[in-house]
Amino acid sequence: MGLVEQTQAALAELFPEPALPAAPAGEGDQEAPPRQAGVVVTDAARHGSHLDVLCRPDQVVAVARVLDQDGYFLEAISGVDWLDKGQFEVIYDYNRLGGEHCRVTVRALVDRNEPAVPTISGVFPAADWHERETFDFYGIRFQDHPNLIRILLPEDADFHPLRKDYMP
Amino acid sequence: MTVPVHLRHDETFVLNLGPQHPATHGVLRVKLTMDGEYIVKAEPVLGYIHRMHEKMAENGTFAQFMPNTARMDYLHALAFNHGWALVVERAAGIEVPERAEYIRVITVELNRIASHLLWWAAFLLDLGGFTPLLYAFDDREKIIDLLERVTGSRLTYCYLRFGGVYNDIDDEFIAGTRDFIKRLRGRMPRLYHDLVTHNIILIKRIKDIGFVTAEQCRRYGATGPVARGSGIDYDIRKNEPYSVYPEFDFDVPVFTEGDSMARYMVRMHEMEQSMRIIEQALDKLPGGPVMGKAPKVLKPEAGYYYSAVETARGSLGHRLVCNGDKNPYKLKLRSPTFSNLSLFGEVAEGMLLADALAFMGSLDLVIPEIDR
Numbered sequence: 001m002g003l004v005e006q007t008q009a010a011l012a013e014l015f016p017e018p019a020l021p022a023a024p025a026g027e028g029d030q031e032a033p034p035r036q037a038g039v040v041v042t043d044a045a046r047h048g049s050h051l052d053v054l055c056r057p058d059q060v061v062a063v064a065r066v067l068d069q070d071g072y073f074l075e076a077i078s079g080v081d082w083l084d085k086g087q088f089e090v091i092y093d094y095n096r097l098g099g100e101h102c103r104v105t106v107r108a109l110v111d112r113n114e115p116a117v118p119t120i121s122g123v124f125p126a127a128d129w130h131e132r133e134t135f136d137f138y139g140i141r142f143q144d145h146p147n148l149i150r151i152l153l154p155e156d157a158d159f160h161p162l163r164k165d166y167m168p
Numbered sequence: 169m170t171v172p173v174h175l176r177h178d179e180t181f182v183l184n185l186g187p188q189h190p191a192t193h194g195v196l197r198v199k200l201t202m203d204g205e206y207i208v209k210a211e212p213v214l215g216y217i218h219r220m221h222e223k224m225a226e227n228g229t230f231a232q233f234m235p236n237t238a239r240m241d242y243l244h245a246l247a248f249n250h251g252w253a254l255v256v257e258r259a260a261g262i263e264v265p266e267r268a269e270y271i272r273v274i275t276v277e278l279n280r281i282a283s284h285l286l287w288w289a290a291f292l293l294d295l296g297g298f299t300p301l302l303y304a305f306d307d308r309e310k311i312i313d314l315l316e317r318v319t320g321s322r323l324t325y326c327y328l329r330f331g332g333v334y335n336d337i338d339d340e341f342i343a344g345t346r347d348f349i350k351r352l353r354g355r356m357p358r359l360y361h362d363l364v365t366h367n368i369i370l371i372k373r374i375k376d377i378g379f380v381t382a383e384q385c386r387r388y389g390a391t392g393p394v395a396r397g398s399g400i401d402y403d404i405r406k407n408e409p410y411s412v413y414p415e416f417d418f419d420v421p422v423f424t425e426g427d428s429m430a431r432y433m434v435r436m437h438e439m440e441q442s443m444r445i446i447e448q449a450l451d452k453l454p455g456g457p458v459m460g461k462a463p464k465v466l467k468p469e470a471g472y473y474y475s476a477v478e479t480a481r482g483s484l485g486h487r488l489v490c491n492g493d494k495n496p497y498k499l500k501l502r503s504p505t506f507s508n509l510s511l512f513g514e515v516a517e518g519m520l521l522a523d524a525l526a527f528m529g530s531l532d533l534v535i536p537e538i539d540r
Contacts, residue, residue, distance in 0.1 A: 048474030049472075049474050052472075073385075073389045074389050075502055079498075079500075093487060093502070097400050098407065124389070125387050126388045126507055151214055161223055
C-alpha cells in the first residue's frame with residue numbers, strides 16, 4: 001500500500017460517510033455539484049496535491065493529529081474569502097519532510113460573519129505564525145490560540161486587507 | 169543548553185534587537201528577555217517591510233505579478249520567478265520548450281550560488297571577519313554580470329515568462345559561465361575553505377552551537393539547508409522534481425549534527441552541486457525556441473493549485489486559487505524563511521546573546537521574503 005492510500009485510510013476513519021468521487025476542482029465554479037466532506041484523491045500532476053480533505057471546522061485538530069502521527073509537517077495555512085457564498089475557507093497544506101512525497105490539502109469552510117476555527121498550534125507549532133497571519137489578513141479567529149495578535153500588519157490596524165470587500 | 173541554575177532569578181530585562189541592527193540584515197526585530205548575557209525568551213517581531221504582495225497579486229493579472237516575485241527574496245530572485253511561473257503554468261496547462269527549461273535551470277542555479285556567496289559573506293561579517301566578504305563579492309560580481317547579460321537586470325530579475333524565458337542565452341554567456349565555474353572551483357579550497365572553514369575562530373563560534381533537531385524542523389516546518397543540516401534528506405528538486413532536474417546527476421548534501429556548522433557546510437557543498445548541475449545543463453543544452461505557446465490573456469480553470477520549488481533558503485510554495493477569471497482569486501506565498509525563523513524562539517532560549525546572533529546568521533534570513 002502506497003503512502004497516499006495509507007494516509008487516505010487513516011484520514012477516512014474521521015469521516016464515517018464516504019465522500020463522493022466528484023472532482024473538487026470546481027469549488028469556485030457555480031455549476032459544479034457541492035463537494036461533500038471527506039477525503040478525495042486528486043491528480044497531483046494537475047493540482048499539486050495528492051489528497052484533498054474537506055472537513056468541518058471542528059475536525060481540523062483531529063485531522064492535524066492524524067497527520068502529525070504519520071510524520072507530516074505543516075507547509076502553510078491560507079485563507080480564502082468566498083464573498084458570494086458568505087464563507088471563508090481555511091486551507092492547510094501538509095507534506096512529508098523527505099522520503100515519499102505526498103501533499104495533503106485540508107480545507108474547512110466557516111461562516112463569514114462569525115469566522116472561527118480551532119487552533120492547531122498545539123499539534124504543530126508551525127501553525128502559530130501561519131494562523132496569526134490568517135487572522136491578520138482575514139480576521140478569522142483561531143480559538144484557543146496562545147497569542148492571536150497581528151503579525152505582519154501594524155498592531156493598531158483595524159482592517160483585514162485580504163477580505164474581498166475591503167476598500168483601502 | 170539551559171540557563172545555569174545560579175542565573176535563574178527574577179531580575180530579567182528586555183532587550184530590543186532591531187528593527188535596525190546590522191546583524192539582522194534588514195528590518196527584523198527580536199524582543200529578547202535577558203538574564204545577564206543569557207536569553208530567557210526570544211520573540212521575533214515581523215512586518216516592518218510588509219508590502220502585501222498577496223493583495224497585489226489579486227489586483228493584477230497573472231503576468232503582472234511576475235516583477236513582484238523578485239522583490240521578495242532578492243537574493244534568489246530567479247527561484248521566486250520560477251515558482252510563480254510553475255504554478256501558473258500548472259493551472260493554465262502551458263507547455264515549456266526544452267531549451268527554456270535548461271536555461272531556467274542554469275540561471276536559477278547560478279543565482280543560487282550568488283545567494284549562498286552573499287550569505288557566506290554576510291554571515292562571516294556578523295562574526296567579525298571582513299576579508300571573506302571581499303572575496304565572495306568578487307565572485308558574486310561575475311555571476312551578476314553573467315545574469316545581467318541575459319536577463320537585463322542585476323538583482324531583481326523578471327526573466328521567466330509563462331511558457332519559457334524572456335531572452336535566449338548566447339555563446340558568450342556559455343563561455344563566461346564555464347570560466348566562472350573553473351574560477352570558483354579554483355578559489356574554493358584556498359580562499360573559502362583554508363581561510364574560513366578550517367579557521368579555528370569560526371569553528372569556535374559556530375560548532376556545537378545552535379542545535380536544531382530533525383523533530384523541531386518537522387514541527388516548525390523548517391526546510392532547505394536548515395533541515396538538511398539536521399539530517400533531513402529533503403530537497404524539492406529530488407523529492408518533488410520539477411522542470412528538468414531529474415535529468416541531472418547531483419547530490420543533496422545532508423549533515424546530521426544540527427548545529428550552525430552543519431548548516432554552513434550544507435551551503436558550501438550545495439555550491440559545488442549547483443556547479444555540477446550547470447555544467448551538465450550546458451553540455452546537454454538542446455536547441456530550439458525559448459518561448460512556447462502561451463495565450464496573451466490567461467484564464468486558468470477554476471480550482472486549487474499548489475506548486476513548490478527549492479530556493480536557496482528552502483521550500484517556496486505557491487497556493488493558488490482560481491475562479492476562472494483573468495487574475496488570481498487568491499495567492500498564498502509559503503516563504504521558506506517565515507517557517508525557518510519560527511523555530512528561533514524555541515532554539516535561542518538559554519543561549520548566550522552572541523551565540524544567538526551567530527545562530528540567526530546560520531538560518532540565512534532574508535527579511536523581505538518573511539514579511540512579503
